[in-house]
Amino acid sequence: MSAENKVREEIVRLSKSLFDRGFSVGSAGNISAAVEDGILMTPTNSCLGFLDPARISKLDRNGNHISGDRPSKEVFLHQAFYETRPQTGAVVHLHSTFATAVSCLSDTDPDDCIPPLTPYVVMRVGKVRLLPYVRPGDERMGEMIRELGGRHAAVLLANHGPVVAGRDIASTVYAAEELEETAKLLVLLRNAPTRLLSPENVAELKAVFGGY
Numbered sequence: 001m002s003a004e005n006k007v008r009e010e011i012v013r014l015s016k017s018l019f020d021r022g023f024s025v026g027s028a029g030n031i032s033a034a035v036e037d038g039i040l041m042t043p044t045n046s047c048l049g050f051l052d053p054a055r056i057s058k059l060d061r062n063g064n065h066i067s068g069d070r071p072s073k074e075v076f077l078h079q080a081f082y083e084t085r086p087q088t089g090a091v092v093h094l095h096s097t098f099a100t101a102v103s104c105l106s107d108t109d110p111d112d113c114i115p116p117l118t119p120y121v122v123m124r125v126g127k128v129r130l131l132p133y134v135r136p137g138d139e140r141m142g143e144m145i146r147e148l149g150g151r152h153a154a155v156l157l158a159n160h161g162p163v164v165a166g167r168d169i170a171s172t173v174y175a176a177e178e179l180e181e182t183a184k185l186l187v188l189l190r191n192a193p194t195r196l197l198s199p200e201n202v203a204e205l206k207a208v209f210g211g212y
């Protein structure tokens with residue numbers, strides 16, 4: 001099997017896994033992955049549970065649609081991550097329930113919307129920014145990601161959902177899951193006195209496991 005076909009199969013397998021466990025419903029969310037000569041992206045209005053590897057959209061390096069079904073309307077969002085974080089090999093956008101809940105709370109800190117509750121969110125996701133609401137598919141989402149200058153691997157789109165960029169599709173999906181589970185803890189612990197990891201704990205994790 002060619003390297004590109006392996007990536008197609010991986011997109012289908014991991015998308016189905018997310019869908020089967022309720023991290024995405026209906027036709028919400030989209031996933032992309034870099035290949036040698038461009039980017040593969042889930043087609044617009046497709047259900048992550050039932051993707052066909054042959055119909056996945058392919059874009060060239062300039063973002064032109066070259067094969068497969070029409071790409072996700074969030075193409076600008078995905079492209080902005082590839083452009084600003086050269087290490088990016090995949091981007092995952094979900095409407096997963098708890099991360100989306102945090103994106104709707106009016107007291108969420110926009111500079112640090114997922115505080116360091118547990119080590120794995122620090123290790124796999126890093127500091128998460130909240131970006132102001134624009135409608136799905138609005139080109140301004142790409143501009144907002146570019147303005148971050150590649151400093152964040154994950155963002156929450158206000159009143160919409162999370163977006164995570166990573167080195168490859170599996171690690172990016174795992175990071176999106178970690179973000180969702182931490183958002184769930186945040187909602188569960190809302191109004192309960194909560195101990196966060198200290199700045200020293202966070203610094204130790206970054207020193208040992210690397211930063212995102």
Ligand SMILES: O=C(CO)COP(=O)(O)O
Nearest residue numbers: 029030044045072073136
């Ligand atoms: O999540 C979505 C929009 O934000 C889904 O859009 P697409 O079906 O175009 O990928």
Ligand SMILES: [Zn+2]
Nearest residue numbers: 029095136161
């Ligand atoms: Zn969306």
